[in-house]
Amino acid sequence: MSNYPLSYKLSWLPRFLKPSLGGDASGFAPASGTLMNPAPGQTVRLAFFGDISAVANSSAPDCDPAIRALLGTADLVIGNCESPVVDRPSAVLGTKLGTHHAMSERFLAEALAAAGIEREKLVLSLANNHVLDQGIAGFDETVAALKRLGIRTIGLDAGGPVRAVQVGPLTIGLAAFTLWRNADADQFAGRVSMDSDPTRWPRHGFDLLCAVPHWDWEFRHFPRSDTRALAKQLAGQGVGLIAGHHAHVVQPVERIGATVVAYGLGDFLGTALARQPWPGRIGEIFVVDVSADEGTFGAIASYRLHPFMRLRERDHERLVPVESLEGRMREKVVGRLSAVFPSPARGRREDPSPLATLS
Structure with a gap:
């Protein structure tokens, strides 16, 4: 049995059909920002993407050269593997x-390969609600397949x-951890991390501690108060960077002291119907x-969200x-992004928003 509350289940289809802009929109940061000025002389670049699945794709996607080039600049790429990796599904009808x-x-x-992501630079999270969709055997097959592909998990x-x-x-x-599961608790136990308590995590020996949570409610652009409270708890225990997923729509950024939180990155490849x-x-x-400079080793120098369609x-x-969209679709997407991400405050030393060129 899943652990979703009834109100969540009842709201899934309406919110899928019409993702919500409701909720608390206060206190969020622009879609890009500079935390160190001047910039450090040496940096390491991390790139995070959202959920990846084959639900909406019978064949590999086409990926714009600009997106391939952006991912190619990263020293490490981190995403969420939303689908079990199996040769033959056991849950055939589902x-x-x-x-x-x-x-x-x-x-x-x-x-x-289509996205230009090098496997040796890739880390995929398996902490999500769908990881046991093909049963325990499918879970074991997934772990083995990613190991064969040379992808860290x-x-x-x-x-x-x-x-x-x-x-x-x-x-x-x-x-990485998930707050949600689609199977019984005893199936997740011992296999998939559901530990969201940072007081139980080791916090020493890392230059930067990052959380990759599968959290919040789906198809809502603004995170719930419980999600923001958990982000504050993680930041208070030394987590310097948080990149979340599960909402399947883009969500805003928050800065909690020196910690940067990207609540939801949407899907990288479609996870819900074609x-x-x-x-x-x-x-x-x-x-x-x-930063990889002495004195600021492991500090976040800057961040930027790059939207795509x-x-x-x-x-x-x-x-x-998004910059390459045209006509009415471009207007709608820019309008939605502008509703989710505040413009940089006047007088603050922020990078120009990636949305600025779209207005």
């Missing part, structure tokens, strides 16, 4: 209907709540530059930067 996720090892490899109970990843001169701690309402087809790549193209999706 997989056909899209309620149960699955993607083949070949599809994942081709999708990553986070969000598994095995190995502890935080994984240390060496990125250039920096040691980055990555802690023909989805347009607000759910907006995604983002969250690029963070981290997933357009339908026959049996797959085409990922394009």
Whole structure:
């Protein structure tokens, strides 16, 4: 049994059809910002993307060269593997209907190649509600497939709540967890991390501790108060960077002291039906530059959200930067992004918003 409250279940379809802009929109930061001025001489670049799935794609996506180039600038790329990686789904009917996720090892490899993501630079989280959609055997097959592909994983109970990843001169701690599950608790126990309490995490030996949570409610652009409270708890325990997913729509950024929180990056590849309402087809790549200079080692120097759109193209999706959209679609997407992300405050030393060129 899943752990979703009844009100959540009842609101899923209405919010899927019409993602909500309701909620508390106060206290959020612009979509880009500079935390260190002057900029450090040496940095390490992290790039985060949202959920990746084959639900809306029968073949590998087409990816705009600008998105490929952006991902190519990163020293480490982190995303969420929303679908079990299996050769043959065991939940046949659910997989056909899209309620149960699955993607083949070949599809994942081709999708990553299409996006220009080098496997040796990639880390995928398996801490999400769909990871056991194909049962325990499908979970084991997923772990084995990612290992064969040379992709590092986070969000598994095995190995502890935080994984240390060496990125250039920096040691980055990555802690992934999910608040939601689609299967019984005993199936998740011992396999998938649901530990959201940072007081139980090791916090020493890392130059920067990052959380990658699968949290909040789906199809809501502004995070719930409980989600923001958890972000403050994580920041208070030394987590310097948070990049979340599960909402399937873009959500704002918050700065809590020196901690930067990107609440939701939307989907990288569609996770809910092939023909989805347009607000759910907006995604983002969250690029963070981290100082590697002596004296500021591991401090966040700057961040920027890069919005893109997933357009339908026959049996797959085409990922394009928002800047390349035209006509009415461009107007709608820019309007939605402007409603989610505040403009930089006057007098503050912020980078220009990536949305500024779209207004």
